[in-house]
Amino acid sequence: MRVIVLVLAGFFDGISDNWLHGLVLWTAAYVVGWEAAQERLGAAPPEQPLLPRSAPGRRSRTTSAVLVVTALLFAATVGSWHRYTWPMTAAIVVVAIAGLAVGWRGPLTAPTPAPALDRVGSRLWVGLAVAAGLWELFALSRQPSLTQGSYAHPTVSVLMDSVLSTHAGRSLVVLAWLALGWFLLDATKVIPRSRSASPVTGGTDDLA
């Protein structure tokens, strides 16, 4: 399913005249498909958490403060550059590769097992993600062309154009993007059990 989503996203990005980004998504689809096959065969290389698990305390607060200040400085600096320029591209690509490299290596810390997810509750999140994708696709389909935005049916990208035309807007969006990346990496610290690992609960779902 993940591979199909990435392939479709790459296709739509490509026909919207951005084949380079489409290629990135297709490469990710290939890697994800390959890794999923390795996992099914039990041939995946071992995973290594990036950080030791540590209790909340002064050390983690200091680390958090350093990360926040670094992210703020990064967003303020990068936001001063215009979109689709080489400096902006280099800055974003470096962070993206770093995030992917950390995720490839393993979870952020040795994950703590958690209760399995409720089937109905977790499907609400999946349904919301599907609804968002369909709404965006509807707006995209109502544009005059795939490369020309529509005022009547704006996609998120079209709506973001005005926000990203200013230094402050770019800095805020870069900061939000960094925060999202950190949120995702941080989410790997706690892994709810899968249905197969908790047969007694029954009413849970395997989203992976």
Add this chain to the structure above:
Amino acid sequence: MTWHEITIAGYALLALAVVAFQVASRRPDSRIPPLSSTAGRVMATRSGRVAVLAAWAWLGLHFFAL
């Protein structure tokens, strides 16, 4: 109501639903898992992590990179 307003209202509704689900997930008896738990479950494997982080990386590229 124009199509422009309807389209934006759709996005706003989706954003509100995210907030509502997340708030509801904090209730002790809630069946809705927090977004972080859902993301953690999806990212429990390397292929899941790479898929989700590739989508995140693409967002940055899409909005800012050549």
